[in-house]
Amino acid sequence: MLVNVSALMQEPIGARRSYGFIGEDVDSAVVNCEADLMRTDAGILVSATCDAENEQTCSLCLKPYPHKLQFSFEEEFFPVIDIATGRKMPERDTSEDLQINEQHHLDVSDAVRQYLIMYEPQNPVCKADCLGLCPQCGVDRNTVSCKCPPVPARSEWAKLQELWAHKSDD
Numbered sequence: 001m002l003v004n005v006s007a008l009m010q011e012p013i014g015a016r017r018s019y020g021f022i023g024e025d026v027d028s029a030v031v032n033c034e035a036d037l038m039r040t041d042a043g044i045l046v047s048a049t050c051d052a053e054n055e056q057t058c059s060l061c062l063k064p065y066p067h068k069l070q071f072s073f074e075e076e077f078f079p080v081i082d083i084a085t086g087r088k089m090p091e092r093d094t095s096e097d098l099q100i101n102e103q104h105h106l107d108v109s110d111a112v113r114q115y116l117i118m119y120e121p122q123n124p125v126c127k128a129d130c131l132g133l134c135p136q137c138g139v140d141r142n143t144v145s146c147k148c149p150p151v152p153a154r155s156e157w158a159k160l161q162e163l164w165a166h167k168s169d170d
Contacts, residue, residue, distance in 0.1 A: 001026075001033070001112065005044055006104035008037060009083040015039040026112050029054035029069075035108060043078040044106055052116060056124040060132030061140050071119050075111045079104070 001021050008017055021033040035048040049072045056067040079100040080089055100106045131141035136148040 001107060001109040003035075003037065003106045003108065004104055005037065005100060005106050006083060008039055008044060009079065009100070009104060011039055013039055013041055021108070024109065024112075026052070026109050027054075027116060029116055031112055031116075033108065033112065037106070040076060043076055043100060045074065045076045046106070046108060046111065047074045048072065048108065048112070050112060050115070052112075054116075056121070056126075058126035058130060058132075059123040060125055060130045061142055062133065063126060063140070065124075065126040067121070067124060069116070069119055071115050073111060073115050077106050 001024050003019055005017075008015060015038070017037045019035045019037065021031065021035065024031045024033070029052045031050055031052045033048050033050040035046055038045045038047070050070070052069045052071075054067055054069075055064050057064050075098055077098050077100050078089070081087070081102050081104070082089055083104060098111065133139065134141055134146040134148055135151060137146060139146050
């Protein structure tokens with residue numbers, strides 16, 4: 001997802017370019033992005049909308065499933081070299097991932113990777129009604145009905161369950 005922005009860096013502030021990235025592989029995810037690059041006073045502002053698909057493992061039944069994700073982001077990239085003079089630019093308090101390198105290339109894939117990680121589900125579930133694995137025998141309850149007795153309630157919650165049962169009787 002590398003873009004040469006040397007021509008855009010020489011244009012006036014507000015100049016724009018649009019790029020499409022189709023089928024890019026970022027951290028084992030297939031990513032499609034539409035990116036709008038705009039010249040700012042200090043660098044290039046990237047506004048992107050992305051669709052991604054990767055394989056997740058369901059946290060309930062432990063089966064892999066395809067996970068689709070959509071996200072948008074805006075990040076400003078700063079040059080390390082002044083395009084007009086060729087001199088090194090003063091250091092900025094930004095990530096090295098958000099820099100325009102010495103060859104005037106801007107790499108969007110690092111920003112996409114960071115946003116993919118940020119939008120990953122913490123407990124991915126293959127489907128809303130996934131029953132998961134039986135905690136006693138370990139069978140996948142989505143495919144086989146389990147004959148195990150119900151797990152007894154923990155003793156510290158027993159009093160609360162009694163109160164709840166009496167409340168529902170009233």
